[in-house]
Amino acid sequence: MTSASPTAAVLxxxxxxxxxxxxxxxxxxxxxxxxxxxxxxxxxxxxxxxEEEIVAALNALRHRYSYVFTTGGIGPTHDDITADAVAxxxxxxxxxxxxxVEILLAYFKEMxxxxxxxxxxxxxxxxxxxxxxxxxxxxxxxxxxxxxxxAGVPKIMNAMMEDVAKRLTRGVPMQSRNVEFRGGEGDAAQxxxxxxxxxxxVVIGSYPFQxxxxxxxxxxxxxxxxxxxxxxxxxxxxxxxALTAEGKxxxxx
Amino acid sequence: MTSASPTAAVLxxxxxxxxxxxxxxxxxxxxxxxxxxxxxxxxxxxxxxxEEEIVAALNALRHRYSYVFTTGGIGPTHDDITADAVAxxxxxxxxxxxxxVEILLAYFKEMxxxxxxxxxxxxxxxxxxxxxxxxxxxxxxxxxxxxxxxAGVPKIMNAMMEDVAKRLTRGVPMQSRNVEFRGGEGDAAQxxxxxxxxxxxVVIGSYPFQxxxxxxxxxxxxxxxxxxxxxxxxxxxxxxxALTAEGKxxxxx
Numbered sequence: 001m002t003s004a005s006p007t008a009a010v011l012x013x014x015x016x017x018x019x020x021x022x023x024x025x026x027x028x029x030x031x032x033x034x035x036x037x038x039x040x041x042x043x044x045x046x047x048x049x050x051e052e053e054i055v056a057a058l059n060a061l062r063h064r065y066s067y068v069f070t071t072g073g074i075g076p077t078h079d080d081i082t083a084d085a086v087a088x089x090x091x092x093x094x095x096x097x098x099x100x101v102e103i104l105l106a107y108f109k110e111m112x113x114x115x116x117x118x119x120x121x122x123x124x125x126x127x128x129x130x131x132x133x134x135x136x137x138x139x140x141x142x143x144x145x146x147x148x149x150x151a152g153v154p155k156i157m158n159a160m161m162e163d164v165a166k167r168l169t170r171g172v173p174m175q176s177r178n179v180e181f182r183g184g185e186g187d188a189a190q191x192x193x194x195x196x197x198x199x200x201x202v203v204i205g206s207y208p209f210q211x212x213x214x215x216x217x218x219x220x221x222x223x224x225x226x227x228x229x230x231x232x233x234x235x236x237x238x239x240x241x242a243l244t245a246e247g248k249x250x251x252x253x
Numbered sequence: 254m255t256s257a258s259p260t261a262a263v264l265x266x267x268x269x270x271x272x273x274x275x276x277x278x279x280x281x282x283x284x285x286x287x288x289x290x291x292x293x294x295x296x297x298x299x300x301x302x303x304e305e306e307i308v309a310a311l312n313a314l315r316h317r318y319s320y321v322f323t324t325g326g327i328g329p330t331h332d333d334i335t336a337d338a339v340a341x342x343x344x345x346x347x348x349x350x351x352x353x354v355e356i357l358l359a360y361f362k363e364m365x366x367x368x369x370x371x372x373x374x375x376x377x378x379x380x381x382x383x384x385x386x387x388x389x390x391x392x393x394x395x396x397x398x399x400x401x402x403x404a405g406v407p408k409i410m411n412a413m414m415e416d417v418a419k420r421l422t423r424g425v426p427m428q429s430r431n432v433e434f435r436g437g438e439g440d441a442a443q444x445x446x447x448x449x450x451x452x453x454x455v456v457i458g459s460y461p462f463q464x465x466x467x468x469x470x471x472x473x474x475x476x477x478x479x480x481x482x483x484x485x486x487x488x489x490x491x492x493x494x495a496l497t498a499e500g501k502x503x504x505x506x
Binding site for chain 1: 263265268269270271272273274275276277280281284285286287288294295296297298299300301306328329330331332366367369370371372374375406427437438439440441442443445446449450456457458459460461473475
């Protein structure tokens with residue numbers, strides 16, 4: 001990974017994930033998205049619906065990474081406190097935002113919904129933030145500095161990402177190669193470590209799995225340096241062939 | 254949540270989750286497990302295979318919560334550095350542990366696998382740790398203080414949890430009630446907030462979903478106080494009936 005690549009962190013917000021009631025799907029989506037954009041996702045955190053926890057995590061992450069993506073806590077109910085937490089983390093006021101009010105009033109009118117106080121809470125946006133388009137249920141997310149605040153419902157979050165992506169500086173995308181090795185991780189570990197030391201710009205991971213004919217391992221190489229990636233890939237291919245030929249590849253991990 | 258309940262944090266370790274290549278399933282499993290044991294899962298973090306990051310996260314979490322559960326990074330390859338990171342976080346030595354060596358040698362002999370240097374790395378355990386049983390592929394996890402170090406492969410991690418669970422102090426399990434409300438989050442938000450204020454020992458969440466006949470919302474009440482839970486549940490039922498009767502429940506969030 002080159003230091004010139006933008007970096008990112010994810011902050012998942014919500015008691016329902018910590019209790020196990022909801023199984024998070026947003027982290028994997030954002031991880032794939034960042035990889036496609038050439039942005040290094042470096043860290044993720046999950047915190048409860050507690051303002052001090054959200055503020056502390058935001059302040060730990062936003063100074064450290066190029067971008068922070070939050071999901072959850074921007075609905076109309078009492079436990080939706082993300083916008084307030086972001087305002088507090090940045091030390092700015094929060095109030096009903098005229099742009100968000102307009103979007104919501106038009107939408108509620110169209111849908112025949114009552115624009116009650118709770119629903120209009122979704123128009124509360126920290127001062128200085130720009131809105132993030134929500135083509136699914138209109139209530140906008142927002143961008144405050146390098147923090148992107150999105151819904152927790154995966155369908156809405158995924159749609160918001162389309163608007164968010166336009167605002168991000170892309171890096172050189174990671175390229176990857178995969179070698180399926182018919183043997184255990186433990187068979188490949190020592191020579192693989194040698195190859196890793198030879199090619200520090202290539203990140204090599206090994207992921208065992210059970211194939212129909214026995215244990216096998218995916219050896220995954222990732223790099224932004226195409227030439228180094230190709231060299232390391234050839235080295236791993238030679239290693240895998242040699243180990244298989246020697247009949248050393250027998251077990252797993 | 255009473256302050257007497259044990260608390261917990263999860264630390265997921267691995268580049269493959271940050272890159273999106275692997276979609277984590279361990280967090281949800283541990284969350285369900287903790288809920289069943291009456292332990293409050295309060296936070297989770299995901300960090301890359303970088304020793305300083307693992308050490309920093311471990312030290313941030315282990316002083317703050319009753320238990321920390323880590324997954325990933327205890328295999329035989331160069332990127333498996335969790336054991337070293339735990340030793341460094343606790344300031345203890347790490348070396349091949351005779352108990353772990355014995356387990357691994359017996360297993361490799363039985364399976365006809367070569368006990369090479371890489372495989373035997375899996376016997377490196379921080380001094381003072383106790384082993385965690387691995388009935389799937391034998392290579393043990395370990396407990397160091399209040400930190401439980403487990404495999405990243407879900408099948409192995411889930412099996413290790415059986416041994417880990419015996420060592421945990423259980424809390425009073427959270428009980429929960431669910432009210433399916435035929436209306437939008439925004440319809441229920443205001444009265445629901447009032448009920449929440451009346452019953453601070455009950456955690457009330459609202460989770461919208463699309464039902465066959467329109468938008469609906471699951472109103473979930475959780476508490477360790479059975480009497481308060483029942484009272485709050487009755488209040489939410491009355492609220493839902495009243496809103497439905499008024500015909501106010503028309504829209505979504």
